[in-house]
Amino acid sequence: MAERKVGTVVHWQNLSSILSIFRLMPEDGSPFPDYKAGQYIALRREDCRLTKRVVGEDGKPHYVPDEDEARNRKVGPVTHSYSISSAPFETTRGRHLEFYVVLEAGECNEPGRLTESLFRIHPGEDDKVGYVNRIVGDFTLDKRTAGARSVVFVGTGTGLAPFAGMIKQLDFEAAQGRRGDVRYTVFHANRSRVELAYHEELQAIEAAGRIDFVYVPSVSRPTAQDRDDPRLGTGRASNVMRHVFGMPLKEEEEMRRAEGGPEAAAAAAALEKAVRPTLPRHVSASDLQARCNPAETVILTCGNPLAMADIKHVADTNHIRYEKEDW
Numbered sequence: 497m498a499e500r501k502v503g504t505v506v507h508w509q510n511l512s513s514i515l516s517i518f519r520l521m522p523e524d525g526s527p528f529p530d531y532k533a534g535q536y537i538a539l540r541r542e543d544c545r546l547t548k549r550v551v552g553e554d555g556k557p558h559y560v561p562d563e564d565e566a567r568n569r570k571v572g573p574v575t576h577s578y579s580i581s582s583a584p585f586e587t588t589r590g591r592h593l594e595f596y597v598v599l600e601a602g603e604c605n606e607p608g609r610l611t612e613s614l615f616r617i618h619p620g621e622d623d624k625v626g627y628v629n630r631i632v633g634d635f636t637l638d639k640r641t642a643g644a645r646s647v648v649f650v651g652t653g654t655g656l657a658p659f660a661g662m663i664k665q666l667d668f669e670a671a672q673g674r675r676g677d678v679r680y681t682v683f684h685a686n687r688s689r690v691e692l693a694y695h696e697e698l699q700a701i702e703a704a705g706r707i708d709f710v711y712v713p714s715v716s717r718p719t720a721q722d723r724d725d726p727r728l729g730t731g732r733a734s735n736v737m738r739h740v741f742g743m744p745l746k747e748e749e750e751m752r753r754a755e756g757g758p759e760a761a762a763a764a765a766a767l768e769k770a771v772r773p774t775l776p777r778h779v780s781a782s783d784l785q786a787r788c789n790p791a792e793t794v795i796l797t798c799g800n801p802l803a804m805a806d807i808k809h810v811a812d813t814n815h816i817r818y819e820k821e822d823w
């Protein structure tokens with residue numbers, strides 16, 4: 497079994513109250529194992545606010561705060577896996593691993609156990625994170641994209657993490673003269689502009705042109721300023737993909753299905769609220785579609801399960817190979 501170690505968080509950047517990027521240094525004298533972009537590691541904190549499983553009146557399991565007889569909240573360790581958002585070359589240079597994490601919205605207004613603890617980290621004060629000294633996972637370019645001439649990454653929220661590592665590594669290798677002939681396209685959607693992690697870095701990689709790369713960021717709650725930003729699209733990732741492939745919005749499809757039934761009013765309200773997908777001005781739907789010839793394309797997605805299911809629907813409808821990372 498892989499050894500457990502304790503690392504130190506040396507950098508914590510809040511993108512918003514619920515989204516952050518942080519860097520973890522390994523335990524002294526023991527570098528992190530080698531890894532491939534797209535892989536993950538198990539992280540652990542010792543002071544997590546624990547929950548227990550109860551079966552509710554609805555007959556379904558729920559997780560509620562776990563308390564002792566004196567009604568004090570039980571505290572203990574929780575371990576979960578996290579995709580690495582740094583590129584391997586960055587870890588070689590700086591020794592750290594980087595992560596892009598969201599504060600989980602748990603049940604009963606209770607934040608997630610491990611992420612609540614992670615979001616209390618202050619480098620230099622409360623900065624220890626345990627980890628299992630093994631980096632694993634088969635969500636890598638060699639395992640999931642073999643034979644493809646065009647690779648489309650669709651990240652919703654922190655689902656960008658594995659793709660950020662991949663693109664940074666590909667760009668680094670191209671700068672070293674190891675450039676392939678594969679086209680890469682990243683779709684990344686988050687609620688707001690500030691929550692689009694790696695936005696500037698991905699824009700810079702696109703502009704440098706060392707790899708054939710198009711970056712398509714979008715925000716699902718655009719401000720007037722976002723709508724004026726020529727480099728930013730709008731809408732949720734799956735609706736942006738639908739727009740590229742000339743498909744109706746998910747909410748339009750659901751409205752059509754609900755018509756005349758008991759769900760019609762809710763479906764109409766959801767459609768009314770839906771943010772119409774638009775693309776950054778430097779790309780067009782037809783350009784993007786041309787990059788995704790079904791015979792030679794694979795769509796890789798990671799993030800919100802509902803969004804991933806809809807992206808699978810887009811891939812299946814257009815006869816494009818589909819791969820996903822399950823969180």
Ligand SMILES: Cc1cc2nc3c(=O)[nH]c(=O)nc-3n(C[C@H](O)[C@H](O)[C@H](O)COP(=O)(O)OP(=O)(O)OC[C@H]3O[C@@H](n4cnc5c(N)ncnc54)[C@H](O)[C@@H]3O)c2cc1C
Nearest residue numbers: 547559576577578579597598600608609610611654657823
């Ligand atoms: C391969 C992989 C990579 C991942 N990469 C990332 C990443 O890069 N960034 C990121 O933000 N997340 C990532 N995740 C998700 C991450 O592992 C955690 O699931 C997430 O951060 C929530 O953890 P939490 O402890 O805060 O929430 P939890 O407290 O675990 O709550 C999450 C859900 O678990 C259930 N739950 C609550 N209490 C219990 C309990 N006692 N026992 C069992 N279930 C319970 C509830 O349904 C709850 O809604 C990844 C997951 C996987 C599998």
